[in-house]
Structures are given as C-alpha cells and as structure tokens.
Amino acid sequence: MxxxxxxxxxxxxxxxxxxxxxxxxxxxxxxxxxxxxxxxxxxxxxxxxxxxxxxxxxxxxxxxxxxxxxxxxxxxxxxxxxxxxxxxxxxxxxxxxxxxxxxxxxxxxxxxxxxxxxxxxxxxxITHPGTQNWGAINGPCWVEYSATGAPADAMAHYAEVLGWKYTNAAWETAAENPYQAVSPGSGGHEFGGAHHAQPGEPAPFWSMTIRVADVDAVVAHAAELGGKLLAEPQDMPGPSRVAALADPAGAAFAIMSFGA
Structure with missing residues (x-):
C-alpha cells in the first residue's frame, strides 16, 4: 500500500x-x-x-x-x-x-x-500518488456519511472491513443517534464522520468535503457556474462553516472553511 x-x-x-x-x-x-x-x-x-x-x-x-x-x-x-x-x-x-x-x-x-x-x-x-495536499485550501479535507439509522451501526461495517475506529464526537451531546468521528485503526487524525440524515437528505450516502477559504464566496461562484445550492452555509463546531453544493450534472459535494 x-x-x-x-x-x-x-x-x-x-x-x-x-x-x-x-x-x-x-x-x-x-x-x-x-x-x-x-x-x-x-x-x-x-x-x-x-x-x-x-x-x-x-x-x-x-x-x-x-x-x-x-x-x-x-x-x-x-x-x-x-x-x-x-x-x-x-x-x-x-x-x-x-x-x-x-x-x-x-x-x-x-x-x-x-x-x-x-x-x-x-x-x-502502487505508483499512483492518490489525493495529494489533503487538507489544503481547495483540496479534499473530510468525508461524511449520512446514515438512515444510527451512525455507529453504519460505521460497524467499515470497522470490520477497513479497521476504522469510530466514537462519539468530542462535541456531541445527543444521546440518540450521536455523531461518529472516524479515524484509521492504526491511529492518527480523524478523516471523516457520520451523522443521522435529516428529512429530505440523501441517505445512506458518502460525500466529499473540499476545504475553501470562504464558503459563502464559493457558494456564490458555484451558482454563477451553474451549480446548485443543496444546503445553506452554516456554522458548525470546530469552529467551521459548511455548505453543500451540486455540480451542473447533479453530483453533490460539500465545502468547508475553518475559523481562527
């Protein structure tokens, strides 16, 4: 590998x-x-x-x-x-x-x-470098799973197949369907998470998140290019700001900027 x-x-x-x-x-x-x-x-x-x-x-x-x-x-x-x-x-x-x-x-x-x-x-x-510059501005920084049931139940499959560790996120307070933070089984930084899907949200579904300097500016630019806003920008724990978009063909992805 x-x-x-x-x-x-x-x-x-x-x-x-x-x-x-x-x-x-x-x-x-x-x-x-x-x-x-x-x-x-x-x-x-x-x-x-x-x-x-x-x-x-x-x-x-x-x-x-x-x-x-x-x-x-x-x-x-x-x-x-x-x-x-x-x-x-x-x-x-x-x-x-x-x-x-x-x-x-x-x-x-x-x-x-x-x-x-x-x-x-x-x-x-083998010789393919994979995704480089993980976490850089305009590079992938996170993967997110929307679950129809309990996120922990969904992550159990990946723990068995890929050896992942998953646990309630440090900021999570909900007792029902708590958000799961995911990291490699060998240790290291979290690379993704899993949440219980909201009504109308695609699920079960994996999405990619791109780190950007300014979520609101990218949302506006995406609209100019024919993209569609799926979820309005909102502030999240971290602190971070997140929005969901779709390209003109309908492929969904997320963008995230980090606070100071």
Missing amino acids: HAAFATGAPCWFDVTTPDIPAAAEFYTALFDWTAEDLGPEAANYTLLRQGDAQVAGIAPATTPDGSTVPSAWTPYFAVSDTNATVAAARDAGAAVFCEPMDVFGQLTFSVLSDPAGATYAVARL
Missing part, C-alpha cells in the same frame, strides 16, 4: 458525469484546478490537479456494458490487498459493483456498496 495513506484512510476521489469536459470546466473554474484528459485508451478519464498535485478524477457515467450510473462523487479508501478487502466486504454484507480491477499497473480498485446501500470504493495504490 502507498506509504502516504494509513489503511482505511481516504486516498482518492472521483466524480462520474455524462459530460466530462463540462464537469472539468465547472471544477477548474470553482477551485482553480487544472484538468488533463487521459485519452480514449483510459475512457477519457480526466485528472484534476492543484498545481503539480493530483486532487481527484472525472469518470464517464457510462459503464463498459453500456449502462449509465448517476452523477456522484465516490471516495476511495486505502487498502493493502484489494482482493482480500473485497472478500471481507462481501462477508460483511457489501455488494460489489465493480470487481477488483488493475489500472495500468498504477493501482487496483473495486467499487462496492455497504449493507445499507451507500457506495464506496477501495484502492491499493
């Missing part, structure tokens, strides 16, 4: 879309990224970069069998053995959407859904 990522930590993100150039135009304008189309031999998979650092990718919404998948961001979690992890996930109740696949010798990955139906992916990075 790539030394830069602890087992189970988020190591890559990509978004499926019916129009890769349009998605590239939206995200490069919103986050000051650059885009590189890897060509027809890679199904026009497009890399998004922040300077020289790779951030994420854009994948076609059309699958090899000709069917289509919804526009959505998918988090990839780092593993040392993709085949073994997929076998463990199956045993833990996961469904496998994409069997382990090699990508030009750079990584092997698989796309799954947990027992509740939330999509996630696992990857063994």
Whole structure:
C-alpha cells in the first residue's frame, strides 16, 4: 500500500458525469484546478490537479456494458490487498459493483456498496500518488456519511472491513443517534464522520468535503457556474462553516472553511 495513506484512510476521489469536459470546466473554474484528459485508451478519464498535485478524477457515467450510473462523487479508501478487502466486504454484507480491477499497473480498485446501500470504493495504490495536499485550501479535507439509522451501526461495517475506529464526537451531546468521528485503526487524525440524515437528505450516502477559504464566496461562484445550492452555509463546531453544493450534472459535494 502507498506509504502516504494509513489503511482505511481516504486516498482518492472521483466524480462520474455524462459530460466530462463540462464537469472539468465547472471544477477548474470553482477551485482553480487544472484538468488533463487521459485519452480514449483510459475512457477519457480526466485528472484534476492543484498545481503539480493530483486532487481527484472525472469518470464517464457510462459503464463498459453500456449502462449509465448517476452523477456522484465516490471516495476511495486505502487498502493493502484489494482482493482480500473485497472478500471481507462481501462477508460483511457489501455488494460489489465493480470487481477488483488493475489500472495500468498504477493501482487496483473495486467499487462496492455497504449493507445499507451507500457506495464506496477501495484502492491499493502502487505508483499512483492518490489525493495529494489533503487538507489544503481547495483540496479534499473530510468525508461524511449520512446514515438512515444510527451512525455507529453504519460505521460497524467499515470497522470490520477497513479497521476504522469510530466514537462519539468530542462535541456531541445527543444521546440518540450521536455523531461518529472516524479515524484509521492504526491511529492518527480523524478523516471523516457520520451523522443521522435529516428529512429530505440523501441517505445512506458518502460525500466529499473540499476545504475553501470562504464558503459563502464559493457558494456564490458555484451558482454563477451553474451549480446548485443543496444546503445553506452554516456554522458548525470546530469552529467551521459548511455548505453543500451540486455540480451542473447533479453530483453533490460539500465545502468547508475553518475559523481562527
């Protein structure tokens, strides 16, 4: 496994879309990224970069069998053995959407859904650097799970498959369905969390959060670029300020800025 990522930590993100150039135009304008189309031999998979650092990718919404998948961001979690992890996930109740696949010798990955139906992916990075500049301005900084039931119950699947630690967040006071803070089983910083979904919120669902300098400014810019506001900016513990957006094709993501 790539030394830069602890087992189970988020190591890559990509978004499926019916129009890769349009998605590239939206995200490069919103986050000051650059885009590189890897060509027809890679199904026009497009890399998004922040300077020289790779951030994420854009994948076609059309699958090899000709069917289509919804526009959505998918988090990839780092593993040392993709085949073994997929076998463990199956045993833990996961469904496998994409069997382990090699990508030009750079990584092997698989796309799954947990027992509740939330999509996630696992990857063994070989030469692929994964998501770089984690936590930097205009880089991914968090993953968030919206659960239909108790967040702790949902996280039990990932603890079994990926070795995660999960616990009530330090600021949590609710006795019912408390928010879960998630970290690698080997120790280290929290990289995500799980909350009980509010009425009308997509669930079960994984979302990616991008750190930004000014949430309100990015919300306004996203609207100018054809994006949609899903959740108004609000102040959260941390302190932080958070909003949820969707790109023009409907893929949801969050943005977050941190207080002083």
